[in-house]
Amino acid sequence: MKMNGRTFHSKQIHCIFLLLLTFYHGCYGTAKYFNDQETLEEENLEWMTNINNDIELSKLFIPGTHDSLALYGGPAAKCQSWNLETQLKAGVRYFDLRVWNIFNRPTKMILTHGLVIQFKLLSSVFQDMVQFLTKYESETILIRIKPELWHKKDVKANTLTLLSTLKYQKYVYPPLKGQSPAESPKMKDVRGKIVFLKLNDAFDFGIPYTTTHKSGEHKVADIEDKFNMVLGYINTQMTSNDKTTDIDEQTEEDQDLILTYSSGTGWPIGRPLSTPKKIAKDINNQLAKNLNELSTTTVLHGILAMDFPGPDLIKIVIDFNKPHLVDKPGTSNGKRSLKRGQA
Template sequence: MAVPVKIMCILMLLLHKSSQQEVFNDGKTPNLPANYSVGWMKTLEDEKLISTITIPGTHESLALYGGPPAECQAWSLENQLMAGIRYFDLRVSGKNLKIKHGWIDQKTTFPDALETIRKFLSKYKTETVLVRVKPVDPELSKVPSLVENKIRNAKDIWVKKSVPRIGEVRGKIVFVQKESFKLGILLSETDKKGDYKVTNVKDKEEKIKKHLEEAANLCRTGSALSLSYSSGTSLGTYMLIRFLPNALAKQINPWLYDHLEKEFKKKPKPCFGIIAMDFPGIDLIQKVIKFHRLT
């Protein structure tokens, strides 16, 4: 039986609309709409714990150099901030606190990144930005004390272990950490060791789904700040260069958008804590941001 022309046109329109969603972007500049709301946190209630909202973040946030095996993002730190990203994953090395991805120098430092974030927050005072530092070789053992010396007494950086309410940290940086640091909020990562290695996209999707379910359970109580990754690579596996960060994100990001779209329709809406992504597009970032509206 032939499909009526009217129904076919509607289906084509829906498919066209779906294809227009910008869920992946590896251009150098984000395509911000004219009415884009940079300061999206202004609508959050001051009493809300930061562990009970869904926050768009990036994995290897400043891995902009080194070619397809090493690059996880395309936008500068400033552009990511303007696009709505509020969690940053900085891999820091050596006494000069250089930001690296593996052995590849990313042409900036931790102090430079702090300065950029501070400049942003001086303009958008309703926002808060979460920063994690992960020490990497060489001289990774020196990084924690050097970083702590720079942030310990800063009035605009939250370094307490307790989870703050939004009203306490507007216009401030919130330092989040794992076992390397004595300062900051403890992160609860849903990913297990080796989950970043990808040999099958469907398997990766199932892992992300499971991790987001774990994050939703943590987020419901607000007792811990959860972190889940949608990123990954096939480097170090038998698939070699089949799924480098860019190529994987092209497949994962549309799936993640659709998955979040389904979750968004639930009542009440869940929260997922931090979702760290590679090469997110504006519409994917906005889909994550919308989850802070829990009514």
């Protein structure tokens, strides 16, 4: 073959083709650690299936989202692109719900981000979650409800009334009535259930947890500083001493459920270009790189709540739970769900 007066042999053509193919995949086949699309290409549906039943929930490393249903309101308010159903399919298992008790009626409580209503009733959120758990009974969903704006003190009572009205009592942990719950439940206690996290005086129902977040840390002046802060929390407060899964050797500190947010915004401090989306795009890519480096030597535990997470970042978080898997003869769901795109 001749080109511009030069003769190219088949081996040279083959090498050129391989170089072009490598370039193509480098540009277009990159992993998705950040996502701003409504659709989902790769699912992590049943990743909890083969988790050891005797492992405490706090020992898992759980992918979550911050302001989980903030889908509307423009660049300043939008924190996610996937709706609730899609996030569940992507493998997200922690949801940060901001609830406005706007008419002080259980059936009218609505999701919001500040003053920006998100067009999703809390009753609809519970219905979607129960529908998912009915289909995938091995899974567990964790939620934290934060009352917003007015009638905040009535949100807890209205929520519990709503769950009873919907006849969802059996899907709730801690139980609405009856036996005393464990403050650090095991997987066998919470499969197929919605686990509430107790938000001190704001929503005094659920299991206790510890947050690494300090007041004002959501305000981001410098993205690199924000990332280093998040990485510091992961390295110091979400890291197990070694790769042992011996439940008898867990300390009380190990049993605490830790919650870390990687999200942030520059709007409150006059940086309108530092939107939640812009910050997430930078931080998610750095998170993926550093988590991949930690994955060979470290066991992480707790909840990592993110803005705009991509399926590959969620998968990295999920894969930290491989030491907690138990092989069950005749079942393949747990292993299958750890491979993207299979359900």
